[in-house]
Amino acid sequence: MELRDIEIFLTLAEELHFTRTAERLHVSPARVSQAVKKQERVIGAELFERTSRAVRLTAVGERLRDDLEVGYRQIQQAIATASAVGRGITGVLKVGFSSAWCGNLIVKAADQFRTRHPGCEVQIAEMPLHDRFGALRAGDIDLQLTELPVDEDDIVNGPVVYSDQRALTVPAHHPLAQRESVRLEDLAGIPLITITGPPQYWLDAHLPHRTPAGRAIPRGPATIAWQEALSLVAAGKGVCPTSIRSARYYARPDLAYIPLLDAPPIEFGLSWPASGETVAVQDFVRTLLEAADKETPA
Structure with missing residues (x-):
């Protein structure tokens, strides 16, 4: 069974819907159906019960899902680790914040980032109110989420994360x-x-x-x-x-x-040194914005 077929099977076992599985994996529903039929021929038993109203795992399908999940996650983790090393996302990424809600969001983003890049440690530090950019310039942090405005030639203005009354x-x-x-x-x-x-x-x-x-x-x-x-x-x-x-x-x-x-409004945005826009910084910014999108509005 090919790795892509395993991915299709596990995703369908989670979604229990052929169209949603196809959309999630960016393939056609026909590709999902073909992969399942191929697996069932190899195993010699049905993996899913399909009706016009529902899709359910059979007992054989449930057993296969349980047995495959652990190994598949290990494979994914190994690939992610190798990818992180290859892209240079290793070592330590230092992230600063000012207000408590910025710190909470960074903690959530750091958890997701570590999952994607287990070879990279994320360190979090609170920024002093009186020194907006000293830690960035000294290299003590790589990026920060603090109150705007930032109008410095050597510092990049990133996305605005919060815009509060x-x-x-x-x-x-x-x-x-x-x-x-x-x-x-x-x-x-x-x-x-x-x-x-x-x-x-x-x-x-x-x-x-x-x-x-x-x-x-x-x-x-x-x-x-x-x-x-x-x-x-x-x-x-x-x-x-x-x-x-x-x-x-x-x-x-x-x-x-x-x-x-x-x-x-008072805005809180990301910023980092103009000379320090690394792959790790770029990926953490994306991860943090994803975490912000999932937050309940204040």
């Missing part, structure tokens, strides 16, 4: 905490907690200096860490824009997250 983080006792939503104009006269370290264009995108009507938004204390920023907000030192997802991932009894209706 913004929220305003305020103390639980703040007057705005009683509102269902706020607008940028409501920031007039309220200090914003600021971040030390990121490029000015990044700070301007996240921490506006004026409302749409031109009223000043003062600067509050500066920090280099997100958890410290939350503590400063809770202490009444200012407020801080963030993603609406923060309400779930960084919930605290002394904080409230209020939807910021007229602010542009």
